Amino acid sequence: MQDPRTGESTARNDASALGRNRVAPSSSRMLTSYMTDVEQLLDEQQWEAALREALDLPQIAVALSDPQLSVTSERLKAWCDEWIRPVDPDRNAQCTDYARVSEMVLSRTEIGEGATVPSLALKRLRLRRLVRTPPRGFSAGRTASFASQGTGAIETCDILVETARRWYAQSAVHDQTVQANLARLAVLR
Numbered sequence: 001m002q003d004p005r006t007g008e009s010t011a012r013n014d015a016s017a018l019g020r021n022r023v024a025p026s027s028s029r030m031l032t033s034y035m036t037d038v039e040q041l042l043d044e045q046q047w048e049a050a051l052r053e054a055l056d057l058p059q060i061a062v063a064l065s066d067p068q069l070s071v072t073s074e075r076l077k078a079w080c081d082e083w084i085r086p087v088d089p090d091r092n093a094q095c096t097d098y099a100r101v102s103e104m105v106l107s108r109t110e111i112g113e114g115a116t117v118p119s120l121a122l123k124r125l126r127l128r129r130l131v132r133t134p135p136r137g138f139s140a141g142r143t144a145s146f147a148s149q150g151t152g153a154i155e156t157c158d159i160l161v162e163t164a165r166r167w168y169a170q171s172a173v174h175d176q177t178v179q180a181n182l183a184r185l186a187v188l189r
Contacts, residue, residue, distance in 0.1 A: 028182050031168055034060075034125050035161045047153035054157040056121035057164040058084070058105045063118050064178045070117050073109070080105055083167045084159065101159045126185045 034053070041050035062079050063069045080102040172178040 027173060028168065030125050030182060030185065031060075031164070035164060038157055038161055042150075042154055042157055045150055047150045050157050051153045053124070054160040055105055055108055056118065056124070057160050059109060059118040060121050060125055061164060061167055061172070063122060064172065064181045065175065067177055067181075068117070069122060069181060071109075072116075073106075076109060077106060079167075083163050087166075097155060098159060101156050104156065105160075122185065 035057075038050050038053045038057075041053065058076060058079055059071050061083075062071045062075050065079075066075070084102045084105070085098050
């Protein structure tokens with residue numbers, strides 16, 4: 001149905017009124033399965049496991065962008081600064097949540113002076129290469145029914161999963177290094 005004043009679809013107006021533009025899932029089966037697993041863990045109220053997996057997403061993204069699959073603290077910080085942010089910071093009252101999530105990622109990651117390969121995170125990503133992608137099942141709108149202990153994990157995981165989806169859709173899907181590394185991980189045994 002169209003809005004008679006603007007000629008735009010009312011569904012598009014309703015989505016923008018909600019202020020939540022969902023990014024389409026990535027076309028990488030491994031990344032999609034990884035992010036779906038985070039959502040599944042949230043659905044099962046396994047807060048610590050979901051948080052651990054979600055906090056690895058920035059390291060995975062930075063490693064996939066590097067030919068040697070390595071991460072430096074500078075590149076991780078630059079990735080967080082660029083990608084962990086609201087879609088429209090001027091209209092988002094939760095900017096502090098995004099800053100908190102960036103700080104969590106950076107403080108959790110122990111990277112020395114040189115580059116390191118996040119082997120455990122990449123191994124967990126690689127294990128998802130042959131898994132069928134189940135439909136996305138977790139809805140952040142259901143958080144009211146969960147105990148307050150899970151609310152922080154849900155918010156953090158939601159921010160990181162949406163960030164990873166946005167990164168893949170807007171950048172990584174066109175990045176030859178990322179695509180080559182995903183292919184490399186898919187054939188490793």
